[in-house]
Amino acid sequence: MTVTLGEIAAALGAELAGDASLPIRGASEPSAAGELDLALAMDPKYAAGITQGQARAAMLWPGADWRSFGLRGAIFAPRGRLAMAGLSRIFDPGPVIQPGISPLAVVDPTAELGEAAAVGPFVVIGPGVRIGPRARIASHVSIAEGARIGADALILQGVRIGARVVIGDRLIAQPGAVVGADGFAFVTAEKSGVEQIRETLGKREEIRDQSWHRIHSLGSVTIGDDVELGANSCIDRGTVRDTEVGNGTKLDNLVHLGHNVRVGRDCLLCALVGVAGSTRIGDRVVLGGQVGVSDNIFVGDDVIAGGGSKILTNAPKGRVLLGYPAMKMDSHIELQKALRRLTRLAQRVAELEARLGLAGGSGSDGGDG
8 A cells, every 4th residue: 555645644633844745655664664665763763764774754753854864755743652553553454354254154144244244264153143334353253142242343363252242343352362251260168268368368277178169150241342352361251240341441462351350441451461350440540561450459540550560459549559569659669779778788787786796686685784
């Protein structure tokens, strides 16, 4: 696909300088750009690469002297990553899914597919399923009985959508995502060691020989509009009520939401985040990679947790968290600074003890002498 520099600027709502008619076929790092590429240098630190490549046009930071780089045209991006969102949308061709229903797909006669739906080979769509218009479903997807999926869905290879799952419009599900697996819920006939430890914070009355009994998942999963699911992400169905994901929320690869979890609107859950059962996540929450969230707690609106944090208790609205256990980021940083000083502090204490003749300080009670 070829577009002009002017068309790109108009689509992005960005300022244009130079020759608007320049043809552009793609985007590139500055040093590797060819004549038909748009060199991406939205920060001055990337500017040196422009003259190493062959680009005739570039996306630059506001106020850049574009002529000094030998360019014939430029687009200025006040917010580089936001411009990248629009630019990548222009040039992304998307997956190749042939229109219509592949003869190698199995679609139950009671299923309803909207206008212009595309269904790839080896897809299985169960009874009573309803899929909105313009859905694109790649190969080896399975959609179980009674599921509802809105308009303009993009469901990629190997996605599994369970029974009675309800999903809004414009879903994007990356390969291997699973929505609607059973929740991980088991119970013992008598109080288990885990229950005792939770109550006593570490003490066990006795160790019993017990087996686990499955608690079946009677609920399903409800997902809003404009949600994206990363590769191999998993959302478990609820025990009685549905597990819920709000509008605009994005899950990265390998994210897991346990049974009965509720995630609000416009959240960002990065790779390897795990949210245990019955936890509520507010709106616009950002959880960095490998964040773990304990069960049956609440994470308030606009919380941001740094990568690797473990949230074990309720997190107030707007709190910025870091560490294990997660605490306010400024407190965590101060603790880390103090921890790095411990070696020097121990050396100073040893020197003071030596001066006082306390031989390591063992046995000293600090009494009158």
